[in-house]
Amino acid sequence: MYGLGLSCAAALGFFAWQSFYPVRxxxxxxxxxxxxDVPKAASLALAQDGSLIxxxxxxxxxxxxxxxxPDGQREVIVPxxxxxxxxxxxxxxxxxxxEVGGAPVSLLKDGVVTDLFSGDNVQGLWNDGDDLYAIEDSKGDGRLLRYRWSDGTLTVVRDxxxxxxxxTRCTDGRLLYTKKKEGAVRQLTEDHRDPVVLAGLNQPTYLMCDERGLWISEDSTHRARLLLVDPQGKQQTILSFLKAPQSIIRTDKGSYLLAEGGRNRVLELTPASIDSLHGEAD
Structure with a gap:
């Protein structure tokens, strides 16, 4: 019993260490x-007035x-x-x-919510101008959907x-999507082969592309990473010891905002050449 107690204490200590170890x-x-205090922060978007959605x-x-x-006040716009x-x-x-069965994908505009179409456990979205892509996070029966803005038609692109x-679509024109359990990022191709672009990842979730390359967050509750793959294909870990990071966006001043849902907060990430304008250390 004494040995079992020590083992349990060691295990609890290990998980506590992983939860509270600072992001690196x-x-x-x-x-x-x-x-x-942003409960289960997931997706981020910037409004024209500088507000964060x-x-x-x-x-x-x-x-x-x-x-x-911008002054820090918070307003629930869709409850x-x-x-x-x-x-x-x-x-x-x-x-x-x-991300629940049968829920609508909706457009919020000028304070009005309009349902566009329904899906099952829809998570990722990408607006391609004429088309809106939506991907379902389901076990074995998920779909990639394409919604045409001009006439409202809905097409199943993958099942x-x-x-x-x-x-997401990258600056080089590739349309990429993540497969979390497979630990891979794949490229959507017309021949339906969808080759693997990156493999060996730990539960990859959100993607974002800019001139620095492809950003990937890993939706793991322990020791998750934020990765960057540059245009030459070199992979680098930008942040480690995250807890369930989600979407990442770039700000007008050149920094990045990252939703860390596992710790109910939003981080601001800056290259060494840019000074952050607000926030506090971990």
């Missing part, structure tokens, strides 16, 4: 906590989309949601998903996907 940036980067991925109609104003997850600017507003989570 790589050389040349720094981070600060931009916003605390955040989806709070709580279950059972306890989730919401919140606007954090009573169930696992609001993906969010992307589109049509002068924001499209958002709810029988297993835990696909996000989709």
């Amino acid at each position: 940036p790589t050389d040349g980067w720094d981070y600060q906590v931009a916003y605390r 955040v989806s709070q991925e709580l279950r059972d109609r306890k989730g919401s989309i919140v606007r954090i104003h 009573n949601l169930s696992k609001p997850d993906g969010m992307v600017p589109a049509q002068g507003g924001w499209v958002f998903s709810q 029988q996907l297993n835990e696909a989570e996000s989709i």
Whole structure:
């Protein structure tokens, strides 16, 4: 019994260490906590006035989309949601998903929510101008959907996907999506082969591309990473010891905001050449 007690204590201590160990940036980067007390922070978007729009991925109609104003005040703009997850600017507003069965993908514009179509456990979204892509995070029967803005037609682009989570188009034109359980990023191709672009990842979730390359967050509750693959294909760990990081966006001043849902906060990530304007250390 004494030995069992020691083993249990050691295990609990190990998990506590992983939960509270501070996030570690790589050389040349720094981070600060931009916003605390953001329950289950998932997707991020910036409004024209500098406000941050955040989806709070709580279950059972306890989730919401919140606007954090530049002065720090918070305003719930869409309440009573169930696992609001993906969010992307589109049509002068924001499209958002709810990761539950049969929930609508909706457009929030000028304070009005309009349902576009329904899906099952829709997570990732990407607006491609004429088309909106939505990907379902389901075990074995997920779909990649394409919604045509001009006439509202909905097309199944892929089916029988297993835990696909996000989709984005990169600056080189490639349309990429993640398969979480497979630990891979794949490229959507016309021949339906969808080759693996990256493998060996730890539960990859959100993707984002800019001139620095492809950003990937790992949706693990322990020792998750934020990765960057540069245009030459070199992979670098930018942040480590994260807890369930989600979406990442770039700000107008050249820094990045990262939703860390496992710690209910939003981080600001800056290259060494840029000074952060707000926030506090971990």
